[in-house]
Amino acid sequence: MTSGRMELVCPAGTPATLRAAVQAGADAVYCGFRDETNARNFPGLNFSGEELAEGVRFAHDHGSKVLVAINTFARVNDVGLWKKAADTAAECGANAIIAADIAVLDHVAKNHKQIRLHLSVQAAAATPEAIRFYADSFGIRRVVLPRVLSVQEIAALNRAIDVETEAFVFGGLCVMIEGRCYLSSYATGKSPNLNGVCSPPEMVSYDDEPNGTAARLSGFTIDRYEPGEPVGYPTLCKGKFKAGGKTSYLFEDPVTLNAGGMIAGLKAAGVTALKIEGRQRGKGYVTEVVRAFRKAVDAVEQGGDAIEIDRILAGQSEGSRQTAGAYSKKWR
Amino acid sequence: MVTISTEPRLPAVVRHLFPAFAGLPLGPLLTLSLRSLAGRQPRLFDRLGEHRTACYFIDPVDLGFAFTVVPDAERSIVRVVRKSEAATSSVQIRGPILTLLSLLDGTLDGDALFFSRIISISGRTEAVLALRNTIEDAELRPADLLGLRGALARLVDTGILGALGVARQMADRNSRREAPEA
Incomplete structure (x- = not known):
């Protein structure tokens, strides 16, 4: 079981959304650069180096952390863009880099020892053996868990590993093995x-x-x-x-993951951080979802129940439908 | 199935204040305003990337005319055009004028409005997405477009946003009156 207060990790597609997430109560925001080094490479989205530096200053001034996603896989014989992204994130004072490619992980581990490494969900590491490999090889401090595990499986995993775990609690779902969608x-x-x-x-x-x-x-x-x-x-x-x-x-219903009612269970399972998906979403969405989860997490941390988070977030769901996803696997 | 927009539309009396094809020098004024904004906030237009040279056809469905906008920073051009001129643009965006203005000031979420079909888009989706993300990040206030600062800017923002709020309430009442029974 995690001993400290759970961290709420929130999406930021633009500097304005970063500020909105921080002001809505995010403990940490995650964002990426305006290129193909991150998994939300959409037009008009993401940060320049200058914007990231300003964002980090803003977040730190308000007591929040900034995690930079450099979580796509580098091109064959062309890892330069990914290394440069990691160098810029470190220069900007980011608190952590979220990566999956072992060339990127290796570069950060060797050249930026002061910055935390988080293993991206793109790495699809869901077993103690896989996570230990990344921890032993690159010193990762946290793993973002693939959205295929039940709460019981997460609890068992946490008992077997020494690094922090971060679990998605709200937003879009992928049907494929994470990081391997064709x-x-x-x-x-x-x-x-x-x-x-x-x-x-x-x-x-x-x-x-x-x-x-x-x-x-x-x-x-x-x-x-x-x-x-x-x-x-x-x-x-x-x-x-x-x-x-x-x-x-045929593959997957257009539903939104909402594990708001499972925050206490995830805490008991030893999860350190709760992640909200949606770097492509706007300020209004981010503000509403972060506020709702802030209240829910605070309520759980104070020994109470999560607030009526399903009702509050009903309008923010894809197709207006929600699921607890694999956290409560009824098919096993 | 009939599409019924529940978004506020301008009352008929207000719509009739605008001619079918505006003879007012709205185009040159908005062009000047956009170029001036680019001079003050050049970074804002960087976010558009290659799409700053795209031609956006903005069609307020409750007005008798439309706009074309090329948001190319200090080379930006805004024109007031006839609704029939949509075909020459890269992107077409249609919706009630007050809703479109709410997108500009960030009052409403563009995704939600599009997915619920209150606004419609056609043409190059990537250019729409770039514009949407740019506007989201810009956090524009009326005073930004007018180039005002300080106390005067706050006064103008309060006045214009307050007036828009009243207009939305009026339009909302008007839309409810005009909507057919479901």
Whole structure:
């Protein structure tokens, strides 16, 4: 069981969102550079070196930490951009670098010993053996857990390892083994894990047609919406397809992870930090979600129950539906 | 199925104050304002990257005219255009004028408005995303667009944002009156 107060780790896609997250009660914010070194490489999003330095100063002045995601995998024979990103993050005074590629982990471990290394969810490390390898080889201090583990499995894992664990509690879900998704790569030629962008927007289109609006990715129809029906961003894993004569969400329903009711359980399982997904989301979303989780975490830390977090966050969920995901596996 | 926007639209009397194709020098004034903003906050336009030369067609559905905007920092151009000129632009963004203004001042979340179909977009999705993220980060106030600072800026912001708030309430009441029974 974790002895200290759990840390609330919140997303920041832009400097304005970083400030909003800090002011809403984030213990730490995570962000990335404006290039393919991080897994949210979307147009107009992310930080320049100068913006990161200002963001770090703002966060530290308000008692929050800044974790920099350099969590995509470097190109063959071209790790320079990733090393430079790590060097800039260290120069800016970031508290930690979140990485998955062993070349990046190795560079940080050897050249920036003062900065903490967190193992990204992109590394998909979910066993004591895998986590110990990263801890022994690179001195990682924390592992961000893949969203495939139950609370009981996390508790068992924490008993077997000596590094901190960070668990996602809210936001989008991936159906594939984290860090190894090829669906978007197949359709678009760009990889979430290498280029940092799932469903690149230059290949997304919304086409109004007589039978509704078609959402397409690289020409593939991912979903079709009736006039007036809420639409979603077309990702293949959450697309609606016809198979066996039946149209359904074949891979994954468009639902949002909400483990707000499991904060006490995660604390008891030894989790150190709770992570909110959504660096691509706006200030309004981040502010509301961070405030709700701040209250919930504080309530749990004071021995009470989490507040009615499901009701508060209902409007922020993809497709207005929520799930506890693998934290409460009912299929095992 | 009929699309019914629940977002506030301008009352008819206000809509009729604007001519179908505005003869006011709105374009040159907004161009000047945007270029002046670029001079004061050049970093703001960096976020747009290659999309600063894209042509955005902004269509306030409750007004009789539209705008095209090329947000290219100190070379920015804003034009008041006819609604029929959408085809020449890279991106088309449509929605009630008060909703579009709320996006600009950050009162409303662009994602939520798009996913709930209150605003619609077509054209180059990546250019829309770049613009949305740029506006999100800019945290623009009316005084920023007017180039004002200090006490006068605060006064103008309070006045304009207050007036917009009243306009939204009026439009909200108007929309409820005009909406058909479900």
